[in-house]
Amino acid sequence: MKRLLLLLPLFGMLLVRAQKLPAPKEHFGFSIGDNYHLTNYTQTEAYFRKLAVSPRMRLVDIGPTEEGRRQWMCIVSDPENLARLERYKEIAQLLARAAVPEAEARALASEGKAVVWIDGGLHATETVSPHQLIESVWQFVSREDAETRRILRDAIILFVHVNPDGHELVGNWYMRNPVPEKRSYRNLPRQYQKYVGHDNNRDFFMMNMKESQNISRQQYVEWCPQIIYNHHQTGPAGSVLAGPPYRDPFNFVYDPLLVTSLDAVGAAMNNRLNAEGKPGYTQRAGSVFSTWWNGGLRTTPYFHNSIGILTEIIGDPAPSKVPLVPSRLVPNWATPNPVTPQDWTFRRSIDYSVSLNYAVLDYAVRHKDQLLFNIWRMGRNSIEAGSRDNWSLTPRLIDSVSNAWKQDLRARNEVPRGDTVPARYYDQVFRDPTLRDARGYIIPSDQADWPTATKLVNALLYSGVKVHRATRSFTVNGKSYPEGSFVVFTAQAYRPHVRDMFEPQDHPNDFQYPGGPPVPPYDAAGWTPAFTMGIRFDRIPDAFDGPFEALPYGALQAAAGGIAGKGGTGFLLRSDVNHSYTVVNELLRSGVEVHRISTGRGDAPAGSFFVPAKARPQLEKLARANGVRALAVSGRPAQLQKIRPLRIALFENYGGSEPSGWARWILEQYGFPAARIYANDIDRGNLSERFDLILFVTGTVPAPGSRSTAGGPRPDDIPQEFHAMLGRFTADSSMPALRRFLEDGGSIAAIGSATQLAYHLKLPVHNALTELVNGEERALPAEKFYIPGSILEAVADTTTPAAWGMPRRPYVLFARSPVFMLSADAVATGSLRPLLWFDNSRTLRSGWAWGQSYLKDAVAAFEARVGKGKLFAFGPEILFRGQAQGTYRLLFNQLYKTGE
Numbered sequence: 001m002k003r004l005l006l007l008l009p010l011f012g013m014l015l016v017r018a019q020k021l022p023a024p025k026e027h028f029g030f031s032i033g034d035n036y037h038l039t040n041y042t043q044t045e046a047y048f049r050k051l052a053v054s055p056r057m058r059l060v061d062i063g064p065t066e067e068g069r070r071q072w073m074c075i076v077s078d079p080e081n082l083a084r085l086e087r088y089k090e091i092a093q094l095l096a097r098a099a100v101p102e103a104e105a106r107a108l109a110s111e112g113k114a115v116v117w118i119d120g121g122l123h124a125t126e127t128v129s130p131h132q133l134i135e136s137v138w139q140f141v142s143r144e145d146a147e148t149r150r151i152l153r154d155a156i157i158l159f160v161h162v163n164p165d166g167h168e169l170v171g172n173w174y175m176r177n178p179v180p181e182k183r184s185y186r187n188l189p190r191q192y193q194k195y196v197g198h199d200n201n202r203d204f205f206m207m208n209m210k211e212s213q214n215i216s217r218q219q220y221v222e223w224c225p226q227i228i229y230n231h232h233q234t235g236p237a238g239s240v241l242a243g244p245p246y247r248d249p250f251n252f253v254y255d256p257l258l259v260t261s262l263d264a265v266g267a268a269m270n271n272r273l274n275a276e277g278k279p280g281y282t283q284r285a286g287s288v289f290s291t292w293w294n295g296g297l298r299t300t301p302y303f304h305n306s307i308g309i310l311t312e313i314i315g316d317p318a319p320s321k322v323p324l325v326p327s328r329l330v331p332n333w334a335t336p337n338p339v340t341p342q343d344w345t346f347r348r349s350i351d352y353s354v355s356l357n358y359a360v361l362d363y364a365v366r367h368k369d370q371l372l373f374n375i376w377r378m379g380r381n382s383i384e385a386g387s388r389d390n391w392s393l394t395p396r397l398i399d400s401v402s403n404a405w406k407q408d409l410r411a412r413n414e415v416p417r418g419d420t421v422p423a424r425y426y427d428q429v430f431r432d433p434t435l436r437d438a439r440g441y442i443i444p445s446d447q448a449d450w451p452t453a454t455k456l457v458n459a460l461l462y463s464g465v466k467v468h469r470a471t472r473s474f475t476v477n478g479k480s481y482p483e484g485s486f487v488v489f490t491a492q493a494y495r496p497h498v499r500d501m502f503e504p505q506d507h508p509n510d511f512q513y514p515g516g517p518p519v520p521p522y523d524a525a526g527w528t529p530a531f532t533m534g535i536r537f538d539r540i541p542d543a544f545d546g547p548f549e550a551l552p553y554g555a556l557q558a559a560a561g562g563i564a565g566k567g568g569t570g571f572l573l574r575s576d577v578n579h580s581y582t583v584v585n586e587l588l589r590s591g592v593e594v595h596r597i598s599t600g601r602g603d604a605p606a607g608s609f610f611v612p613a614k615a616r617p618q619l620e621k622l623a624r625a626n627g628v629r630a631l632a633v634s635g636r637p638a639q640l641q642k643i644r645p646l647r648i649a650l651f652e653n654y655g656g657s658e659p660s661g662w663a664r665w666i667l668e669q670y671g672f673p674a675a676r677i678y679a680n681d682i683d684r685g686n687l688s689e690r691f692d693l694i695l696f697v698t699g700t701v702p703a704p705g706s707r708s709t710a711g712g713p714r715p716d717d718i719p720q721e722f723h724a725m726l727g728r729f730t731a732d733s734s735m736p737a738l739r740r741f742l743e744d745g746g747s748i749a750a751i752g753s754a755t756q757l758a759y760h761l762k763l764p765v766h767n768a769l770t771e772l773v774n775g776e777e778r779a780l781p782a783e784k785f786y787i788p789g790s791i792l793e794a795v796a797d798t799t800t801p802a803a804w805g806m807p808r809r810p811y812v813l814f815a816r817s818p819v820f821m822l823s824a825d826a827v828a829t830g831s832l833r834p835l836l837w838f839d840n841s842r843t844l845r846s847g848w849a850w851g852q853s854y855l856k857d858a859v860a861a862f863e864a865r866v867g868k869g870k871l872f873a874f875g876p877e878i879l880f881r882g883q884a885q886g887t888y889r890l891l892f893n894q895l896y897k898t899g900e
């Protein structure tokens with residue numbers, strides 16, 4: 001018996017040895033990094049399955065992709081750790097949520113393992129990224145050197161494929177050419193994420209896409225890694241890669257320990273490459289990547305006290321060259337070890353990437369206890385800040401300190417000398433109770449668009465935020481709230497993320513030099529989802545409590561819909577609820593008669609939908625499914641307008657784009673079927689026989705004067721099946737057909753830069769952002785007017801059907817958006833009608849706006865009569881990335897035909 005027991009473990013080892021792990025070449029037929037060779041996802045998935053027999057690896061399915069593939073996470077660690085995986089996960093969660101006192105945190109930090117996320121493939125044409133993932137998984141399950149074993153002993157590595165669909169598309173597209181030297185991944189016929197392509201890296205706070213949901217659940221609900229390493233391409237010209245730390249500004253809501261930890265990991269990465277004789281790492285001012293924005297795979301971690309790492313590396317499957325960029329050759333703090341011009345191969349980029357993964361993991365295991373304790377420390381700091389009166393150091397508050405001082409000096413006719421200000425000015429601001437950080441936010445359940453408010457709550461839940469729900473009605477600061485309202489306290493570890501979701505982003509005024517041009521933020525400057533979603537919430541600066549139950553982490557909520565009221569004539573669906581439109585679209589599809597009411601009433605604003613009583617069974621089912629509350633009424637409302645669905649077309653260029661993909665996804669989500677059309681479809685004419693409305697999004701219409709939008713590939717370079725997408729929108733060939741379409745009674749909705757259609761149509765509108773210089777009109781320079789992605793408050797004409805269901809003062813997403821002056825005569829005759837405008841000089845609500853006063857009295861959106869048809873022009877991004885849900889209705893209203 002004793003002998004047998006001793007033999008068993010040996011026998012187990014022999015079994016494992018017998019199943020020899022295949023090197024990539026044995027499986028794929030080529031080595032990772034071979035010139036002109038890319039894998040696809042099907043092959044990669046099969047390879048991961050083969051490697052999963054290793055005792056060092058567990059293969060975990062983290063959910064479906066938008067195209068229906070399975071998304072895999074390879075958990076790689078020492079077999080002993082894998083046997084205790086649930087315990088290590090629990091420790092990671094307890095520390096990230098700072099759910100234990102300090103002494104216990106220290107003990108858990110010692111017991112636990114470093115959890116490090118390393119991914120690949122997010123942007124599928126960045127081909128180094130999925131391939132370094134494959135190579136790294138292989139090396140970590142097969143290498144026997146001391147360092148690898150040391151890393152596996154103290155780290156749990158989560159190797160995650162973050163875009164399976166894109167990998168399949170790009171791999172197959174590249175390899176379709178049998179001649180290796182002629183292979184190219186360019187001219188893809190569609191986006192490398194089913195809908196939104198590159199914007200799959202802008203979705204990690206809104207969680208619209210399935211991949212974002214899968215990934216966030218692992219990152220913030222399940223595993224809470226201390227380090228998240230997200231691989232990208234390409235490095236700035238003349239470098240090999242850009243990595244951490246990044247340029248200013250970083251976001252002011254982060255814990256300082258997070259910022260310095262990013263510095264420490266960056267130093268370890270840079271250091272290792274230098275020790276291995278691998279030059280070309282650039283950091284800080286050496287690249288454009290900042291640490292400001294939320295929603296990226298590596299930036300959302302910062303808002304969760306997790307060290308997000310981004311590298312952008314060069315490398316193409318075809319041999320390439322590091323170009324000569326003299327300005328990069330003088331060693332400095334940005335690039336301590338410049339790379340000199342030379343030939344480059346794909347394999348070298350793979351080797352660099354594997355070294356970088358080793359550097360991050362080596363750092364993680366050498367500083368394991370500290371890394372685990374520090375995420376607890378940051379979480380605890382957050383809980384403490386959310387439990388007391390707290391004032392954050394932000395540009396807005398610090399400016400008000402300086403301004404108060406300067407104002408007093410002016411009153412005394414003195415001039416400021418030096419930078420030092422008497423300390424009492426600090427106290428004036430940083431002890432002012434009206435300027436305190438919030439203790440929490442209340443989302444009342446009696447707001448009209450409750451389904452959309454519930455979406456925000458679900459986005460928070462996917463992100464690991466702790467949310468409470470009121471079990472009965474309650475009162476805070478004299479205001480009462482109904483049962484079912486949601487409460488989000490800031491006294492929690494993920495406080496930076498909570499604040500970011502509800503508070504304005506206070507982007508600093510960032511200029512190249514005083515009076516000079518702005519330094520563009522890497523992505524948006526402001527995005528506050530609670531604003532763009534148009535929901536109602538209260539910010540509570542005082543400590544408060546109530547009959548609240550904590551929802552389990554990650555437990556998604558459903559808005560309760562159904563029928564309320566007792567009337568017997570029919571039902572009203574409010575026009576200010578996005579999913580009313582979904583319900584209506586389904587009803588119309590099943591042949592139910594639906595009307596809109598043109599005059600608002602107490603329980604339903606103008607434009608609300610009336611559904612006759614006999615449709616009750618269908619309506620009840622749909623209202624439940626969509627979380628919409630229908631109101632049973634007695635008496636048929638006056639002024640009913642019967643509606644019918646329109647035949648909708650969405651214009652795209654070859655291969656699609658992020659904005660058109662978002663539009664397509666949103667139309668699908670809300671039940672508006674739309675055909676995709678291309679330049680050739682327009683140029684062929686007879687549009688009104690096929691469509692009632694055509695939607696043009698940003699980037700699809702050339703500027704007046706330029707002949708066409710950027711063209712697609714040559715027909716010879718792509719398979720026949722994609723030729724229908726070729727062609728270019730040009731003023732000469734496309735505008736006559738579009739004008740004819742409008743004159744025949746068609747509608748066009750244009751968003752963002754597509755509003756240039758108004759100029760092509762020679763409507764009496766004018767760019768509002770110009771100035772006269774020596775008698776010549778020119779666009780305002782960025783030194784005078786500059787608003788990158790930010791949230792502004794506009795005014796809406798809610799009396800007109802185009803803006804039904806909108807609040808009087810909606811928040812709009814403005815991203816270098818066009819604004820207009822309308823001819824007064826045309827407005828007087830009714831051929832032009834403003835829908836949105838700015839009525840004052842201080843419209844910024846979140847982000848960064850320089851020269852806002854230029855917007856005063858400018859028109860942001862209008863409708864224009866053209867023949868029997870209409871153009872609806874929306875300057876702001878009313879669909880922005882599936883985030884601007886508070887302005888979706890500005891499009892939805894145009895998607896029905898009214899009357900007979």
Ligand SMILES: [Zn+2]
Pocket residue numbers: 123126232233
């Ligand atoms: Zn990328």
